[in-house]
Amino acid sequence: MTISRTGIGFDSHAFSDGGTLMLGGVKFDGIPALKGHSDGDALLHAVIDALLGAAGQGDIGQLFPDTSPEIKGLSSSKMLAGALDRVRAAGFAPVHVDVVVVAERPKLAPSREKIVSSLSRALGLSGTDVSVKGKTPEGLAWFGKGGGIAVWASATLVPSR
Ligand code: MG
Numbered sequence: 001m002t003i004s005r006t007g008i009g010f011d012s013h014a015f016s017d018g019g020t021l022m023l024g025g026v027k028f029d030g031i032p033a034l035k036g037h038s039d040g041d042a043l044l045h046a047v048i049d050a051l052l053g054a055a056g057q058g059d060i061g062q063l064f065p066d067t068s069p070e071i072k073g074l075s076s077s078k079m080l081a082g083a084l085d086r087v088r089a090a091g092f093a094p095v096h097v098d099v100v101v102v103a104e105r106p107k108l109a110p111s112r113e114k115i116v117s118s119l120s121r122a123l124g125l126s127g128t129d130v131s132v133k134g135k136t137p138e139g140l141a142w143f144g145k146g147g148g149i150a151v152w153a154s155a156t157l158v159p160s161r
Pocket of ligand 1: 013040041042045
């Protein structure tokens with residue numbers, strides 16, 4: 001019997017005044033970048049924490065300390081690749097990832113397929129094994145005022161050996 005393990009992840013970042021939003025490895029023209037030590041991709045950060053949690057490998061802050069000058073401006077896709085290396089070295093392989101993005105902007109639906117395909121490629125999964133859902137917070141909470149984006153993710157792993 002294969003014992004699967006599930007991890008959860010959360011991240012939120014505020015919008016900055018300029019730049020271009022990166023979310024799930026996809027660029028959103030016309031939407032400002034999220035603030036962050038790296039490129040601020042809250043979706044990938046939540047997925048990284050879900051993966052690391054499921055593998056019992058700590059969290060994103062331990063793997064990529066925000067005090068580290070090497071992390072400054074680092075692409076979150078590279079951070080995801082590093083986290084996947086750690087997960088695989090611990091003897092696990094991802095089989096499913098589910099994501100909820102809570103944001104007033106951008107509207108996710110038009111770019112959902114792009115994010116799913118970018119994420120499934122990065123994770124080595126098929127598109128049906130990666131799910132991304134967008135929700136508007138209906139004006140509730142700080143991100144509900146359009147000030148930023150909050151993301152929840154879960155990741156399911158199976159032993160790879
Ligand atoms: Mg983050």
